[in-house]
Amino acid sequence: xxxxxxxxxxxxxxxxxxxxxxxxxxxxxxxxxxxxxxxxxxxxxxxxxxxxxxxxxxxxxxxxxxxxxxxxxxxxxxxxxxxxxxxxxxxxxxxxxxxxxxxxxxxxxxxxxxxxxxxxxxxxxxxxxxxxxxxxxxxxxxxxxxxxxxxxxxxxxxxxxxxxxxxxxxxxxxxxxxxxxxxxxxxxxxxxxxxxxxxxxxxxxxxxxxxxxxxxxxxxxxxxxxxxxxxxxxxxxxxxxxxxxxxxxxxxxxxxxxxxxxxxxxxxxxxxxxxxxxxxxx
Amino acid sequence: xxxxxxxxxxxxxxxxxxxxxxxxxxxxxxxxxxxxxxxxxxxxxxxxxxxxxxxxxxxxxxxxxxxxxxxxxxxxxxxxxxxxxxxxxxxxxxxxxxxxxxxxxxxxxxxxxxxxxxxxxxxxxxxxxxxxxxxxxxxxxxxxxxxxxxxxxxxxxxxxxxxxxxxxxxxxxxxxxxxxxxxxxxxxxxxxxxxxxxxxxxxxxxxxxxxxxxxxxxxxxxxxxxxxxxxxxxxxxxxxxxxxxxxxxxxxxxxxxxxxxxxxxxxxxxxxxxxxxxxxxxxxxxxxxxxxxxxxxxxxxxxxxxxxxxxxxxxxxxxxxxxxxxxxxxxxxxxxxxxxxxxxxxxxxxxxxxxxxxx
Numbered sequence: 001x002x003x004x005x006x007x008x009x010x011x012x013x014x015x016x017x018x019x020x021x022x023x024x025x026x027x028x029x030x031x032x033x034x035x036x037x038x039x040x041x042x043x044x045x046x047x048x049x050x051x052x053x054x055x056x057x058x059x060x061x062x063x064x065x066x067x068x069x070x071x072x073x074x075x076x077x078x079x080x081x082x083x084x085x086x087x088x089x090x091x092x093x094x095x096x097x098x099x100x101x102x103x104x105x106x107x108x109x110x111x112x113x114x115x116x117x118x119x120x121x122x123x124x125x126x127x128x129x130x131x132x133x134x135x136x137x138x139x140x141x142x143x144x145x146x147x148x149x150x151x152x153x154x155x156x157x158x159x160x161x162x163x164x165x166x167x168x169x170x171x172x173x174x175x176x177x178x179x180x181x182x183x184x185x186x187x188x189x190x191x192x193x194x195x196x197x198x199x200x201x202x203x204x205x206x207x208x209x210x211x212x213x214x215x216x217x218x219x220x221x222x223x224x225x226x227x228x229x230x231x232x233x234x235x236x237x238x239x240x241x242x243x244x245x246x247x248x249x250x251x252x253x254x255x256x257x258x259x260x261x262x263x264x265x266x267x268x269x270x271x272x273x274x275x276x277x278x279x280x281x282x
Numbered sequence: 283x284x285x286x287x288x289x290x291x292x293x294x295x296x297x298x299x300x301x302x303x304x305x306x307x308x309x310x311x312x313x314x315x316x317x318x319x320x321x322x323x324x325x326x327x328x329x330x331x332x333x334x335x336x337x338x339x340x341x342x343x344x345x346x347x348x349x350x351x352x353x354x355x356x357x358x359x360x361x362x363x364x365x366x367x368x369x370x371x372x373x374x375x376x377x378x379x380x381x382x383x384x385x386x387x388x389x390x391x392x393x394x395x396x397x398x399x400x401x402x403x404x405x406x407x408x409x410x411x412x413x414x415x416x417x418x419x420x421x422x423x424x425x426x427x428x429x430x431x432x433x434x435x436x437x438x439x440x441x442x443x444x445x446x447x448x449x450x451x452x453x454x455x456x457x458x459x460x461x462x463x464x465x466x467x468x469x470x471x472x473x474x475x476x477x478x479x480x481x482x483x484x485x486x487x488x489x490x491x492x493x494x495x496x497x498x499x500x501x502x503x504x505x506x507x508x509x510x511x512x513x514x515x516x517x518x519x520x521x522x523x524x525x526x527x528x529x530x531x532x533x534x535x536x537x538x539x540x541x542x543x544x545x546x547x548x549x550x551x552x553x554x555x556x557x558x559x560x561x562x563x564x565x566x567x568x569x570x571x572x573x574x575x576x577x578x579x580x581x582x583x584x585x586x587x588x589x590x591x592x593x594x595x596x597x598x599x600x601x602x603x604x605x606x607x608x609x610x611x612x613x614x615x616x617x618x619x620x621x622x623x624x625x626x627x628x629x630x631x632x633x634x635x636x637x638x639x640x641x
Contacts, residue, residue: 110316127331210462215581229468238477250465253465
């Protein structure tokens with residue numbers, strides 16, 4: 001796997017995961033020893049950037065940098081949980097649909113195409129209206145449940161094309177049962193592709209989560225990057241001069257998307273080597 | 283003998299044409315059937331999801347109202363009000379009956395989706411129709427502009443694949459494509475709208491104007507529409523650019539292009555008639571796929587730019603827990619997405635003779 005995209009993307013991702021894991025503790029120790037910068041009312045609100053507060057303080061009297069650093073973790077968590085949920089559901093359904101033949105196949109295709117075109121945001125919003133208490137896992141699971149159709153849509157044709165290969169016929173003839181065929185013959189060659197789809201699903205979920213926050217309907221109070229952006233916009237922090245409190249979380253989101261995009265393109269090339277030759281070779 | 287085989291050849295040719303035409307009709311018919319079925323299924327799913335989720339909308343609504351007025355909750359009075367409302371909205375019937383009523387009203391009653399809870403007795407249908415032009419206008423215009431710009435740019439970049447300029451364009455559009463549309467919108471609002479004050483970034487038109495067919499009003503409308511549409515165009519256009527570039531590059535590798543060049547056709551003719559046309563077909567399919575996601579983005583853009591479209595209506599209804607209105611918006615957006623996808627899918631055979639034959 002000598003693919004520069006995957007390597008650079010993974011390094012970028014590793015860095016932000018490290019920041020998410022150790023950042024809050026480090027910022028607390030290094031910049032604010034003995035204080036509680038993440039607590040409401042610790043400082044005077046809306047202080048401008050200074051040596052003490054590199055990107056100022058927010059409207060609740062917390063240190064902006066601390067808020068930013070501790071928002072990264074929940075955002076990533078939502079992305080990974082939701083992405084894993086939709087990938088899992090989508091792979092299961094995609095495999096069933098791809099492996100089935102005849103009428104079941106047609107039916108599953110229609111079903112997947114149907115769910116695929118339903119605009120998810122209004123449905124998500126409507127669900128959000130019913131749920132009184134949000135937590136991170138609830139939000140992530142709901143986002144995940146809404147994302148499976150895309151995964152199933154792209155996995156199904158891959159399974160269908162693999163199913164027709166002669167080595168699968170050989171496995172059928174040598175008496176493997178359908179489960180063995182799926183797990184031993186069809187799944188392994190699709191793993192890079194599933195990785196690619198997983199990465200895309202993470203992007204989709206993080207995108208949706210931040211979008212919900214920005215129109216003010218997400219899980220209010222969940223400290224994510226999207227929430228920080230939304231709060232900054234509502235309190236017009238840019239007009240106050242606290243540019244960093246908008247640019248940092250927005251930049252972090254774009255950074256994560258870029259890292260995942262590099263990994264995506266890389267995995268896609270690994271799975272589908274022809275992409276690379278047509279792009280670079282001619 | 284010779285003439286006989288010739289007429290037979292013509293006959294079979296005619297037959298094949300007739301068969302081809304019949305196949306197009308069959309394809310259109312089947313596609314339309316799938317469309318109706320999908321629509322029905324989506325409506326059904328929407329109905330049941332929102333009735334099976336725990337939490338009684340009436341209860342939430344009343345709780346909110348009493349809390350808003352700062353009164354103590356009077357249990358007995360509240361229950362009487364709820365009973366009254368439930369009767370008006372037909373919520374006491376068993377679920378299957380409610381479902382049938384709902385379908386009957388939606389289909390036979392001319393899209394009657396019930397009155398709005400909050401703006402009772404205003405019909406949700408009217409609320410939705412009043413807002414719909416904004417959403418559809420911004421959505422279709424920006425998607426079409428983005429598609430045209432992206433396809434043109436992508437074809438150009440794909441054609442000039444080795445040059446430094448096209449590499450730069452690829453990096454730039456990759457960056458723009460991964461940026462969420464609402465971040466682009468926020469950046470435009472903050473910088474173009476407020477910091478530099480170049481263009482208006484809030485509301486549908488200047489506040490002192492009334493809707494009228496005057497030049498002042500129309501120009502105000504148009505300048506207010508630039509930034510919301512631009513946010514959509516930048517992000518979607520970047521996606522189309524990259525997609526078209528990839529398609530172009532893979533088409534450029536085909537032997538028939540080399541052959542066309544060897545025949546002595548000019549590079550421009552080859553680009554226009556051989557490469558571009560063949561790369562265009564998957565690009566139209568991409569248009570159908572992007573419709574749903576873009577509608578999501580447009581809803582958010584409306585809210586950020588304070589435009590009176592469906593997205594804003596939804597957010598307002600949600601703040602007031604007006605479930606009938608919310609449901610109507612959901613159904614109309616599903617309807618819009620499905621219909622737009624259907625149009626693209628039906629237009630596809632006109633572009634691609636292969637779909638026509640094999641569909």
